[in-house]
Amino acid sequence: MPASAPRLWALLPKHRGDARMVEAAAEASGLGVDVKRLAFTPLGWLLNLRSRGSLFTATAAARAQLTPPWPNVVLTAGKRSVPLALWIRAASGGRTRLVHLGRPSAPLGWFDLVVTTPQYGLPARPNVLVQRFPPTTAPEALRPVPADLAALPRPRLMAIAGGDADPQRLDADAARRFAADAVARATAAGGSVLAATSPRTSPAAVLALKQTFASAPVPTRLEIYGEGADDYRAFLAAADAFLVTDDSASMITEAALRGAPVALFPLPRRPGVGLRAYGAVEALARRSQIGRRALGAAIAWGLVRGNRDIGLFVQALATDGLLDGGPRAAEVAAAELAEVGVRLRRLAQANHA
Structure with a gap:
C-alpha cells in the first residue's frame, strides 16, 4: 500500500478479548495498519478525565511507539487505551479520528465512533453503533477432528x-x-x-x-x-x-459462530460494593423518565460507567x-464487521490529505 494512503493505528491492549476485537476491525478496514502493543503501569486504573489525554499510565516501551507521522484513525478497546488515543489526537493537531470498541469509560462525545454491544447500555447517540456481536473475524477453518x-x-x-x-x-x-x-x-x-x-x-x-x-x-x-x-x-x-x-x-x-x-x-x-451502590442508584433513576434521561446523560458524559449486563x-x-445453530450467526457477525470496516474507511478518508 502506498505510504500516502490512509493509515490506522491499532492499539492492542493486553486483554485477549479486546485485542481480538481491535485486530478484527483493523483488518476489516482495508487500511494500512500499524499495530501498537500496549502495556501500562499500575496506575492504568485512573479515570479518563482529560479530553487531551495523557501518556502518564503507559510504560516507556509503549510510549516509544507513539511517534509521528500520526495516523488518520486510532482504533482502541478497553478503558486504559483511551488516554493514549486522546493524546495522539491532540498531538496530531486534532486531525486523527478516534474509534473505540466496547465501552470507553469516558465521554462519548470525545470519540468519532463507538462500536458497542447491548450489555453496556450506552445511550443512543449519532456516534454510537450498537451491534449484536463484538467485532470478530470469521471462524478459522476447523482442522480435521483428531x-x-x-x-x-x-x-x-x-x-x-x-x-x-x-x-x-x-x-x-x-x-x-x-x-x-x-x-x-x-x-x-x-x-x-x-x-x-x-x-x-x-x-x-x-x-x-x-x-x-x-x-x-x-x-x-x-x-x-x-x-x-x-x-x-x-x-x-x-x-x-x-x-x-x-x-x-x-x-x-x-x-x-461455529454453527452449533x-x-x-x-x-x-454477587456484585462488589461499588456495583451494589451503583445498582441501587440506577434502579432508582430508571423509575422515572427524568431519571432515565439523567442516567443516560451521566453515562454519555463519562461520569459513570453503567453496569455491564450480559443478559x-x-x-x-x-x-x-x-x-x-446454523449459519446465520456467522452471517450476521460478518455483515456487522463489514459495516465497521466501512465506517473506519470513511473516517480515514475524510481527513486524508
Whole structure:
C-alpha cells in the first residue's frame, strides 16, 4: 500500500478479548495498519478525565511507539487505551479520528465512533453503533477432528468455563454445578463432554471441574488453559453443541459462530460494593423518565460507567435465533464487521490529505 494512503493505528491492549476485537476491525478496514502493543503501569486504573489525554499510565516501551507521522484513525478497546488515543489526537493537531470498541469509560462525545454491544447500555447517540456481536473475524477453518476425539460418542458437548466478571462469580461451587450440568446433558443425549477452561478460570474452579468430571458416567476430556497440550481448537472442531458460562461476550460469540447450538450456564451474581451502590442508584433513576434521561446523560458524559449486563447481550442474540445453530450467526457477525470496516474507511478518508 502506498505510504500516502490512509493509515490506522491499532492499539492492542493486553486483554485477549479486546485485542481480538481491535485486530478484527483493523483488518476489516482495508487500511494500512500499524499495530501498537500496549502495556501500562499500575496506575492504568485512573479515570479518563482529560479530553487531551495523557501518556502518564503507559510504560516507556509503549510510549516509544507513539511517534509521528500520526495516523488518520486510532482504533482502541478497553478503558486504559483511551488516554493514549486522546493524546495522539491532540498531538496530531486534532486531525486523527478516534474509534473505540466496547465501552470507553469516558465521554462519548470525545470519540468519532463507538462500536458497542447491548450489555453496556450506552445511550443512543449519532456516534454510537450498537451491534449484536463484538467485532470478530470469521471462524478459522476447523482442522480435521483428531481420531481420539472422533471416537467419542456423539453428540459431543463442548463445555467452556470462563471466570469472575463482576458481578458474576465462577467459584468452586459454581464450577461443580457447571460440570454437573454438562455431564447431565451428555448423559441424557448419550454423548460425551469436551471441557475447556479460560485464562480467567481460578485454581479453585479448575480443581472443582477436575473432581466433578473425574466421576462422570460419560466419556469426558478436560483441557486446562496453560497446562499441557492445547486442545481447544480440536475441541471446537469436534463439538456438536456448546455449553458456555455466561460471563464473556467473546466466548459466547466464538461458540455461536461455529454453527452449533449454544446453551448458557448462568453464573451467580454477587456484585462488589461499588456495583451494589451503583445498582441501587440506577434502579432508582430508571423509575422515572427524568431519571432515565439523567442516567443516560451521566453515562454519555463519562461520569459513570453503567453496569455491564450480559443478559442484554444474550437476550439480543436469543431473540434473533443466533444461539440456535446454523449459519446465520456467522452471517450476521460478518455483515456487522463489514459495516465497521466501512465506517473506519470513511473516517480515514475524510481527513486524508
